[in-house]
Amino acid sequence: MVLFKRYHIYPMHEGIKTYTRRFWKFPHVKIGKAYDVTHKMFYSPEDVIGTVYIEGIFKQPLGMMTEKDAYNEGGYTLRGYKRTLEAISKKPWCDTDVPYVIKFRFVLSDIIDGNGGTKEIDEYKRQYYHHMNEVEDMNLYPSEKI
Numbered sequence: 001m002v003l004f005k006r007y008h009i010y011p012m013h014e015g016i017k018t019y020t021r022r023f024w025k026f027p028h029v030k031i032g033k034a035y036d037v038t039h040k041m042f043y044s045p046e047d048v049i050g051t052v053y054i055e056g057i058f059k060q061p062l063g064m065m066t067e068k069d070a071y072n073e074g075g076y077t078l079r080g081y082k083r084t085l086e087a088i089s090k091k092p093w094c095d096t097d098v099p100y101v102i103k104f105r106f107v108l109s110d111i112i113d114g115n116g117g118t119k120e121i122d123e124y125k126r127q128y129y130h131h132m133n134e135v136e137d138m139n140l141y142p143s144e145k146i
Contacts, residue, residue, distance in 0.1 A: 001035060001036045001037075001038060001043070002020075002028075002029065002035045002036070002037055002052055003038060003039060003040075003041065004020070004037055004038075004039055004049075005039060005088065005131075006039045006124060006127050007124070007127040007128045007130070007131035007132075008074055008128070009037075009039070009049055009050075009124040009127075009128075010121065010124040010125045010127070010128040011074040011075050011128055012037075012050070012052075012074075012106040013050075013106065013108055013121060013124065015106075016071075016072075016074060016075045017072070017073060017074040017075070017106075018072050018103060018104060018105070018106075019069070019072040019073055019101055019102065019103055019104070020073070020101075020102050020104065021060075021062075021073070021085065021099040021100065021101050021102075022099055022100045022102060023089060023097070023099050023100075024099075024100050027057050027100055027102075029052075029054045029057065029102060030054060030057075031054050031055065031056060031057055032053075032054065033053075033054055034051050034052070034053050034054075035051065035052050035054070036048045036050075036051060037049045037050045037051060037052055037106065037109075048109050049108070049109055050106055050107055050108045050109045051106070051107045051109065052104040052105070052106050052107075053104060053105045053106075053107070054102060054103070054104055055103045055104060055105060056101075056102070056103035057100060057101070057102055057103070058100070058101050059098050059099070059100055059101065060098065060099070060101050061095060061096060061097065061098045062085075062093060062094065062095050062096075062097050062098075062099070063095025063096060065078060065081070066078070069081075074128075075132065076132075076135070076136070077136060079136075080132070080135040080136040081135075083135040084131075084135050087135075108121075
């Protein structure tokens with residue numbers, strides 16, 4: 001199982017978020033393996049949102065991140081990603097911190113994608129836009145009605 005914030009599900013679904021950085025002492029995932037995705041620490045099969053297939057693992061100092069790296073984390077600018085990582089990790093950004101970087105491919109679960117699946121994706125989309133407006137200080141798609 002790999003935990004993700006609810007606001008990251010939509011960019012994963014859209015193929016925008018294909019990387020995640022984790023401050024683990026050792027990798028908790030293996031290349032070539034598949035893992036359930038949820039946003040709950042304690043979950044049941046109904047809480048599984050999808051599956052991530054691990055395509056790569058490496059370590060990279062935060063100070064070496066590029067704008068493209070930040071975009072692959074969910075469509076962020078580097079500034080927006082710094083704000084997000086600080087909020088998630090509850091510690092200030094430090095260029096010398098070296099998290100694991102996990103490259104993955106996400107497949108949405110039949111539970112969400114099946115009957116009535118559009119409603120759940122729309123909710124994740126709303127959460128994503130709300131989050132991006134907060135961390136990027138911009139008004140994304142102000143005229144779009146979801």
